[in-house]
Amino acid sequence: MAKISRGKVMPPIALPICLLGANVEGRPNYCTIAWFTMIDDEPPTIGLVTGKDRRTRDGIAENGTFSVNLPSADMAVPVDYVGITSGREEDKSGVFRSFYGKLGTAPMAEECPLTMECELKKVVEMEGTDLIIGEIVEVYADEQAYHGSEPDAIVLDPLMYLSSAAAYHRLGERVADAFKVGKSYRRVT
Amino acid sequence: MAKISRGKVMPPIALPICLLGANVEGRPNYCTIAWFTMIDDEPPTIGLVTGKDRRTRDGIAENGTFSVNLPSADMAVPVDYVGITSGREEDKSGVFRSFYGKLGTAPMAEECPLTMECELKKVVEMEGTDLIIGEIVEVYADEQAYHGSEPDAIVLDPLMYLSSAAAYHRLGERVADAFKVGKSYRRVT
Numbered sequence: 057m058a059k060i061s062r063g064k065v066m067p068p069i070a071l072p073i074c075l076l077g078a079n080v081e082g083r084p085n086y087c088t089i090a091w092f093t094m095i096d097d098e099p100p101t102i103g104l105v106t107g108k109d110r111r112t113r114d115g116i117a118e119n120g121t122f123s124v125n126l127p128s129a130d131m132a133v134p135v136d137y138v139g140i141t142s143g144r145e146e147d148k149s150g151v152f153r154s155f156y157g158k159l160g161t162a163p164m165a166e167e168c169p170l171t172m173e174c175e176l177k178k179v180v181e182m183e184g185t186d187l188i189i190g191e192i193v194e195v196y197a198d199e200q201a202y203h204g205s206e207p208d209a210i211v212l213d214p215l216m217y218l219s220s221a222a223a224y225h226r227l228g229e230r231v232a233d234a235f236k237v238g239k240s241y242r243r244v245t
Numbered sequence: 246m247a248k249i250s251r252g253k254v255m256p257p258i259a260l261p262i263c264l265l266g267a268n269v270e271g272r273p274n275y276c277t278i279a280w281f282t283m284i285d286d287e288p289p290t291i292g293l294v295t296g297k298d299r300r301t302r303d304g305i306a307e308n309g310t311f312s313v314n315l316p317s318a319d320m321a322v323p324v325d326y327v328g329i330t331s332g333r334e335e336d337k338s339g340v341f342r343s344f345y346g347k348l349g350t351a352p353m354a355e356e357c358p359l360t361m362e363c364e365l366k367k368v369v370e371m372e373g374t375d376l377i378i379g380e381i382v383e384v385y386a387d388e389q390a391y392h393g394s395e396p397d398a399i400v401l402d403p404l405m406y407l408s409s410a411a412a413y414h415r416l417g418e419r420v421a422d423a424f425k426v427g428k429s430y431r432r433v434t
Contacts, residue, residue, distance in 0.1 A: 058388075059360065059385035060385065060386055060387070060391075061346075061383055061384075061385055062383075062386050062391070063383065064288065064289060064381065064382060064384075065384050066283070066286055066289050066381075067289070067313075067359060067361050067384050068396035068398075068401060069261050069315065069403070070403040071261060071283075072258050072259050072260060091282045091283045091284070093260075093282040093292070094255070094258070094279075094294065095280070095294055095371060095376075097255055098373065099253065100254060100255050100256070102256075103282070105282055105285075105292075124256075126256070126258065129420050130420075132421040132427075133421070133426050133430050134427070136421070136423060136426045136427030136430075137430035139423075140424055140428070151432075155248070180369055180376075182284060183285065184287065185284060187292075187369075187376070189371075192254075192255075194252065195253075195254050196248035196249065196250055196251065197248060197249055198248065202249075202251070205409075206409075206410060207407065209410065209414065214259040216417075217423055218398055218419075220394075220395075221395060221398060222422060222423045222425075223398070223421075223422060223423060224420050224422070226417040226418055226420055227259045227405060227407070227416065227417050228405075228414055228415040228417030229415055229417070230407075230412050230413065231318050231319075231321055231413050232321040232413040233412060234328075234411045234412060234413055236411075237321050237322055237413070238321075238322060238323070238324070238325025238326035238328060238330070239325075239326075240322060241323055241325075241326035241340075
């Protein structure tokens with residue numbers, strides 16, 4: 057199909073949403089982030105892109121630890137709230153029930169079906185943003201979120217964000233098995 | 246809800262899938278990537294995490310350009326195929342119909358409802374992977390993929406990947422407006 061040039065604009069991408077958590081002066085702080093990616097699998101390493109002046113950053117520098125929390129689609133209201141409200145202006149410590157894992161200083165949001173605590177490894181400074189790289193030390197999940205080693209997409213019900221549309225979505229139906237369905241590809245000759 | 250420790254494992258995250266495209270010795274090559282993130286919005290900048298030895302990397306080094314293509318959910322078979330097949334072993338140039346934009350050397354897959362061409366800005370070398378950072382020069386979309394400036398999630402129908410479950414999904418229903426629904430948050434006191 058012929059394509060239309062849209063210019064030098066931000067593309068609409070369906071991104072997972074996470075809450076980046078850190079203790080700031082002893083109190084839990086969370087901010088909403090859609091710009092993050094896995095960096096490596098051995099050891100499990102994650103990278104999050106943040107503004108240089110976010111308050112959660114102070115807590116990461118303070119403790120060398122942080123958490124990444126994956127909210128479910130029914131959490132859109134509080135998740136959006138901590139995204140549009142700065143911890144510099146409001147105390148967000150009570151928005152979620154925080155719990156701590158083995159690191160002791162990375163607050164995690166109990167309401168999220170899946171959370172992980174991370175040790176800060178490196179900050180890659182870029183022009184307008186920084187990439188916070190952390191090693192995942194432990195993953196925590198609701199009991200129903202896995203069946204054996206298999207995560208349950210319905211229970212996790214991850215909150216997604218379609219950029220450029222400023223819209224939250226949920227994850228939809230499973231369509232195929234990864235690393236498998238491609239074996240049925242037949243070249244058109 | 247009480248959480249269960251899952252250990253030091255890869256977390257299940259619902260990630261968008263893209264095809265990273267580059268010309269290698271004059272022929273289009275695509276590989277499938279789920280580890281990428283926006284890096285900045287002004288100028289629009291994207292970062293992709295890749296293995297150090299992928300063939301598409303040769304093309305990025307060769308031309309200093311690449312493309313990021315967002316496939317729709319009905320493209321799972323060819324997308325998975327180029328993900329499990331190395332360009333070192335098979336010529337993948339015919340899997341998608343390629344077109345070129347203003348950069349001239351970044352092949353884009355016509356089957357994808359949204360594509361973008363990028364200029365390589367920087368490679369951040371990390372331990373096991375590299376982060377390829379590119380500035381988005383132009384976004385291309387099917388005519389029906391936007392209504393004015395608003396992208397249409399149903400037309401884009403982005404192919405998602407739930408890691409740890411090795412499953413492809415589509416994006417689900419819209420649940421709320423971002424940067425807006427959080428204004429209705431009321432603190433429980």
